[in-house]
Amino acid sequence: MKQKQNRRKAGKGKGWAVAVAVVLALFAGLAVFVAVLHGQKGDSLKQSGSASQTGALVQTGGMSVDVRAEEIQETDGSNPLEGRNICFSGIENTSVKSGGVVRLENRAENLDFLMKFKIFNAETGEIVFETELIPSGQSVDWIPGEVLEPGKYHLDFLQQPFFVDSEGIYVALTEGCNRVVLTVKE
Amino acid sequence: MRQGFKRSLGMIAMAVLLMVQTVPVSAEEYSTEGTADCEVSCRVASTYTVSIPAAVSLAYSTETGTASGTYKVGVKGELLLDQMVVVKPVKLTGDLAAGIYGDFLWGTLVGEDTGKSLSVTVNQKITQWVPAGTEPYFGAESCVDIAADDFVYAEGTITTGEPEISDYYTGTLVFAFGLEEYDRRQ
Numbered sequence: 001m002k003q004k005q006n007r008r009k010a011g012k013g014k015g016w017a018v019a020v021a022v023v024l025a026l027f028a029g030l031a032v033f034v035a036v037l038h039g040q041k042g043d044s045l046k047q048s049g050s051a052s053q054t055g056a057l058v059q060t061g062g063m064s065v066d067v068r069a070e071e072i073q074e075t076d077g078s079n080p081l082e083g084r085n086i087c088f089s090g091i092e093n094t095s096v097k098s099g100g101v102v103r104l105e106n107r108a109e110n111l112d113f114l115m116k117f118k119i120f121n122a123e124t125g126e127i128v129f130e131t132e133l134i135p136s137g138q139s140v141d142w143i144p145g146e147v148l149e150p151g152k153y154h155l156d157f158l159q160q161p162f163f164v165d166s167e168g169i170y171v172a173l174t175e176g177c178n179r180v181v182l183t184v185k186e
Numbered sequence: 187m188r189q190g191f192k193r194s195l196g197m198i199a200m201a202v203l204l205m206v207q208t209v210p211v212s213a214e215e216y217s218t219e220g221t222a223d224c225e226v227s228c229r230v231a232s233t234y235t236v237s238i239p240a241a242v243s244l245a246y247s248t249e250t251g252t253a254s255g256t257y258k259v260g261v262k263g264e265l266l267l268d269q270m271v272v273v274k275p276v277k278l279t280g281d282l283a284a285g286i287y288g289d290f291l292w293g294t295l296v297g298e299d300t301g302k303s304l305s306v307t308v309n310q311k312i313t314q315w316v317p318a319g320t321e322p323y324f325g326a327e328s329c330v331d332i333a334a335d336d337f338v339y340a341e342g343t344i345t346t347g348e349p350e351i352s353d354y355y356t357g358t359l360v361f362a363f364g365l366e367e368y369d370r371r372q
Contacts, residue, residue, distance in 0.1 A: 062241055062242065062356075062357065062358035062359045062360075063241070063242045063243075063244070063278065063295065063306075063344070063356065063357050063358070063359045064241070064242075064243055064244070064295075064354065064355065064356045064357075065243070065244035065245075065246055065253040065295065065304070065346060065354075065355050066246065066354050066355075067246045067253065067349050067352050067353065067354075067355070068352045068353060068354055079241070079243065081240045081241040082243070084239070084240040084241075085237045085238060085239055085240060085260070086237070086238055086239075086240050087235050087236070087237050088235065088236045088237075088238065088363065089235060090233065090234040090235065090236055090263070090271065090363055090364070090365065091233065092233050092365050093365065107235065113240065156362075158360075161240070163240065171241075172358050173240045173241055173358075174238050174239060174240060174241065174242070174358070174359045174360070174361065175277075175358060175359070175360040175361070176236060176238060176360070176361050176362075176363060177276065177360055177361065177362045177363070178362075178363055178364055179362060179363070179364035180364065
């Protein structure tokens, strides 16, 4: 009789365990689904190859001084760049596996400034990767392992911001160059 | 019944562990020694931000025959105690050359119409942003404490030589920035 009761109790325990396991498995499945979805979303623009130039008229800028006759200077009006700053993202010296990603972002604070990244090998001067113009608040995920063999690299992440003026001319702004030691692992 | 409950608890713990492992990591992972080495399978994102004027306009003075202006460089972010952010101007048209005592830099602007060069000196005393509350081994006059949420600014000055000819002189100023090892007093 006691054995029967014990078996019944053991059976009840098993039933509970199976039910809890099923619920937890459902949760785990849901977590995986959310994780995959999270990995896919975001503002990142996928780019794995090199990008072309802007294809538009580009004007050098960043610093200027006008020492022409006053009549010519008066044709300019107000300077839309007066008092405005550009924000550059800095990344640390980093190790990535062959499939690891480095996020190249144009910060949301940059508003109407576009940003182009050119990544150079600082030792050879060779361009390793280049992006298209990235709107503010967006980013490009770069996979170093796609273009670099495993090893340690001194890289210059040159960030070139542009402002498109009322005539559609791309005005080059002050540039930032982030120096990073990147190790690509196997 | 107790055994079933214990089993259920065990399964819950296992399921929680499984769920934690499946969530993707999108921030940096640091080694325990604080070497800022990102051990992969993660997306490398920015850890500090550099703010630089989008454009620097210099004011020409007919009295002195030269032009001058100032700019502000800001940095914010969270650093480890052995890290500092270094930001300094490195290029203006070409590489900036160090002045006689190394306390200023030489560069050039180029006239849009004539192609003539105009010499420029750039001077930025503070180039290092260090963890707040620490005392550096090197000269304190070149560094300032960093803050996590607000930009801490340092000023730079620019002065041109006397232009040979009237023109609109421009150049793109490039700032190099990166994290370097910080040698502080213990």
